[in-house]
Amino acid sequence: MKKTTKTYAKVMLAAALGFSFAAEAANYTFAEANAAVVTVQDDKLPMQQELLGEHADINAITAANMRQAYITFMENVREKKANWGDEDWQNAKNVLERLNAHKETVEKELGTDDKGKIKMLQAEFRTLETGGDIKD
Known part of the structure; x- marks a missing residue:
């Protein structure tokens, strides 16, 4: 070679x-x-069980109970928000983001009323979160 x-x-x-x-x-x-x-x-994310209760397994939420999952989430946020600091708000936001991501997978099966109620609850969370920022 x-x-x-x-x-x-x-x-x-x-x-x-x-x-x-x-x-x-x-x-x-x-x-x-x-x-x-x-x-x-x-x-599960921190606070996921606490905020979602029986809906804590987000991947198991169907279109039929998606609205109730958001209602449960916001009921718990309203109840606990007075004692929250920045980390708690961030944890709650992370849970909501995961819930929102799963909602997109069943969006086509949601009724118009459910979609409207969910949007109102999402807006309420943003309002409460902003109020928490102002308070700090």
């Missing part, structure tokens, strides 16, 4: 090994990331 052929073979081997290593590393990282996402989704 000529020297240039040997050099070319070494370069190709190094490139192939490099690509193989990079692909394996990317696959490993991707698998770890998916495991982390599943863990976070399975875990």
Whole structure:
């Protein structure tokens, strides 16, 4: 074999090994990331049980009980807000964001009345949250 052929073979081997290593590393990282996402989704957020009561398993909420989940959430927010600090408001906001994300998955099945009531409750939360910020 000529020297240039040997050099070319070494370069190709190094490139192939490099690509193989990079692909394996990317696959490993991707698998770890998916495991982390599943863990976070399975875990309840702080205050989730407290604010949603029987609707705390957000992924189990159907279109038929979505409105009631928001009502329960806001009833508990109204009851507890007087003693909340910034961290509590952030936790409540995180629960609401997760509830909102799940609502989008059943949105087509919600009636107009339910959609309107949910929007009013979301607006009430923002109003109370802003009032909490002003109080601080």
